[in-house]
Amino acid sequence: GAGxxxxxxxxxxxxxxxxxxxxxxxxxxxxxxWYRQSLGxxxxxxxxxxxxxxxxxxxxxxxxxFAVRPEGSVSTLKIQRTERGDSxxxxxxxxxxxxxxxxxxxxxxxxxx
Amino acid sequence: GIQVEQSPPDxxxxxxxxxxxxxxxxxxxxxxxxxxxNPWGQLxxxxxIPSGTKQNGRLSATTVATERYSLLYISSSQTxxxxxxxxVVRSGxxxxxxxxxxxxxxxxxx
Numbered sequence: 001g002a003g004x005x006x007x008x009x010x011x012x013x014x015x016x017x018x019x020x021x022x023x024x025x026x027x028x029x030x031x032x033x034w035y036r037q038s039l040g041x042x043x044x045x046x047x048x049x050x051x052x053x054x055x056x057x058x059x060x061x062x063x064x065x066f067a068v069r070p071e072g073s074v075s076t077l078k079i080q081r082t083e084r085g086d087s088x089x090x091x092x093x094x095x096x097x098x099x100x101x102x103x104x105x106x107x108x109x110x111x112x113x
Numbered sequence: 114g115i116q117v118e119q120s121p122p123d124x125x126x127x128x129x130x131x132x133x134x135x136x137x138x139x140x141x142x143x144x145x146x147x148x149x150x151n152p153w154g155q156l157x158x159x160x161x162i163p164s165g166t167k168q169n170g171r172l173s174a175t176t177v178a179t180e181r182y183s184l185l186y187i188s189s190s191q192t193x194x195x196x197x198x199x200x201v202v203r204s205g206x207x208x209x210x211x212x213x214x215x216x217x218x219x220x221x222x223x
Binding site for chain 1: 144199210216
């Protein structure tokens with residue numbers, strides 16, 4: 001595709017539920033990043049993939065958060081037992097490599113009621 | 114991690130005015146980008162500029178890596194320039210994370 005796409009654009013769920021957020025990077029980009037942006041704040045790094053492996057997951061807030069990228073392209077961010085504090089916009093970005101320019105998707109707005 | 118401070122935090126301009134946004138970072142970096150987050154939340158690439166100077170239309174940017182700062186210049190501002198401007202850096206010395214700056218919120222009034 002022409003750019004990074006994310007689905008769904010909006011997700012409303014209830015506290016305690018499980019959610020999956022999907023990111024489709026730009027074709028040919030080997031690096032993929034997830035960020036979280038809370039209202040009025042700048043994005044915060046969550047996890048970075050180089051190919052299929054998570055090269056750095058130090059930004060994941062706790063073990064309820066997990067992300068995969070099984071074929072080195074599409075990635076899924078998974079959140080278990082959602083809490084109201086998880087409400088935020090989840091942003092995905094991709095780049096040709098770690099040292100290259102990142103391009104961001106439109107984000108998924110997650111609301112936990 | 115790297116501390117990334119941007120100034121000013123807020124800026125209001127009359128349409129047509131010029132401005133300079135600054136990004137200071139606490140450690141050496143090998144990757145620096147400027148983004149504009151529009152009112153709909155989309156992050157738009159402005160510059161990939163780990164060092165040197167670049168220009169694109171009314172915008173230009175300079176990074177002085179040895180002194181750990183970058184500047185974004187906006188000339189002849191337009192209302193569509195409104196939004197939040199972020200500087201994002203990465204240091205190869207302290208892991209693979211990218212660090213967003215504190216942001217500058219720009220409002221251009223007609």
